[in-house]
Amino acid sequence: MPELKDKLKSDMVVAMKAKDATRLGTLRMVLAAVSNEEVAGKQARELTDEEIQRVLTREAKKRKEAAEAFESAGRAEQAAAERAEADVIAEYLPAQLSDDDLASLVDQAVAEVAEQVGGAPTQKQMGLVMKAANAKVAGRAEGSRVAAAVKAKLTS
Known part of the structure; x- marks a missing residue:
């Protein structure tokens, strides 16, 4: 069990x-x-x-x-x-990530996707970045927070 x-x-x-x-x-x-x-x-x-x-x-x-x-x-x-x-x-969930930690994980995910697609990812590739970011976050942040951080990173 x-x-x-x-x-x-x-x-x-x-x-x-x-x-x-x-x-x-x-x-x-x-x-x-x-x-x-x-x-x-x-x-x-x-x-x-x-x-x-x-x-x-x-x-x-x-x-x-x-x-x-x-x-x-x-x-x-x-x-x-x-x-x-x-x-x-x-009490039974992992501690939530701070905004800075979340931003650094999103940066890593963007870098990984940039490597895969051969250039900076665009808004159209947000799904790829979200997939990579969610794998790194592993439940330590709400999906809406992750999506907002990814969107902010891709639009900047």
């Missing part, structure tokens, strides 16, 4: 014993999402730690979007609950 899934399960037991309702509910929800992902598709399989991190990232993004929606609807209590869940999920 992947280490991250073991950690999620053991932390769920700790939260159960500590009667920490927010943490317990969040971990149950995350483990359910992981289980759903495992049985999705043609054949059931066990997810790797990297795949579990992608599920966690997706769940954290859902919580942030829900919190924003509740906030704009004037429902501060529900927004706070969603943010609390997002904070619990964030």
